[in-house]
Amino acid sequence: xFFRRSSGGVKYLVVGLGNPDKKYRNTRHNTxxxxxxYMAKExxxxxxxxxxxxxxxxxxIAGEKxxxxxxxxxxxxxxxAVEKAASFYKIPPENVIVIFDDISLPVxxxxxxxxxxxxxxxxxRSIIDYLQSDNFPRIKAGIGERPNPNYDLADWVLxxxxxxxxxxxxxxxxxxxxxxxxxxxxxxxxxxxxxNS
Numbered sequence: 001x002f003f004r005r006s007s008g009g010v011k012y013l014v015v016g017l018g019n020p021d022k023k024y025r026n027t028r029h030n031t032x033x034x035x036x037x038y039m040a041k042e043x044x045x046x047x048x049x050x051x052x053x054x055x056x057x058x059x060x061i062a063g064e065k066x067x068x069x070x071x072x073x074x075x076x077x078x079x080x081a082v083e084k085a086a087s088f089y090k091i092p093p094e095n096v097i098v099i100f101d102d103i104s105l106p107v108x109x110x111x112x113x114x115x116x117x118x119x120x121x122x123x124x125r126s127i128i129d130y131l132q133s134d135n136f137p138r139i140k141a142g143i144g145e146r147p148n149p150n151y152d153l154a155d156w157v158l159x160x161x162x163x164x165x166x167x168x169x170x171x172x173x174x175x176x177x178x179x180x181x182x183x184x185x186x187x188x189x190x191x192x193x194x195x196n197s
Contacts, residue, residue: 010089014039015082017100020072028143029157031101031169032123033070035141036086038173039180040068044183052088061078061177062184077122078123079130085136086131093133100124101157105142108168109197112179113138114188137183141184142197143170 016036017029024030040047045057047068049107054069066091071081086096094115100123115135118125128134144165146156161169175195182191 008153009065010067011064011091011095011192012061012109012184013069013082013085013089013091013096013125014061014066015069015071015078015096015098017075017078018070019074020070024158026160026166027158028101028103028161029075031141031143031172032099034169035099035139035173035176036068036070038170040179042174042177045067052085054085056085062181064184066180067187075123075126079126079128082127082150083130093131093136096127096131096136097139097183098124098127098136099139099141099176101143102140103143103145103157105140105144105197106159107142107165108172109142110172110175110179110195111140111142112183112188112192112196113140137188137190140174141169141177 016032018033019030037047040057043059045059045068047055047057047070053073054071057068059066059068067085069085071078073080082096100121114137117134118128134189179195181192
């Protein structure tokens with residue numbers, strides 16, 4: 001049950017990565033934003049409060065108060081926003097759950113990791129740098145590989161999803177709330193078994 005009563009302050013950050021300008025709205029690099037927006041809608045929250053260089057909303061998931069975050073720093077400085085919130089609420093890295101795009105997975109596929117390197121993703125690189133730790137769970141959402149090896153990577157991740165691909169992204173987003181719930185409950189292995197592609 002997502003809506004059990006919380007016993008105190010914010011205990012978890014749930015961070016969707018993306019870029020703030022409207023022109024990036026349905027681009028592959030904004031998959032984290034899309035997922036967190038979906039979660040907020042399901043939780044009856046609106047990610048609109050400006051705090052920690054982010055748009056934020058508080059919600060209760062698995063009985064814990066969480067801060068849903070969409071950093072407004074642009075992708076490469078995501079860690080600035082995350083560190084500000086983590087420092088303010090005294091949240092350890094293992095309670096920072098990050099949702100972001102992954103070009104190594106097909107659209108509609110997920111991969112959950114307990115911790116790890118940045119894998120070339122600049123948003124994750126920034127968070128690792130600012131938290132000084134890679135020990136935070138992450139949910140990777142597939143955005144598909146480049147059409148060919150010569151296709152510019154920046155152009156690809158900033159390209160807009162096709163209509164049929166958006167269906168896959170919405171399905172992935174619908175799973176993220178259950179995954180976050182399982183992680184908060186200490187059942188990340190169950191989440192990985194259920195959702196990892």
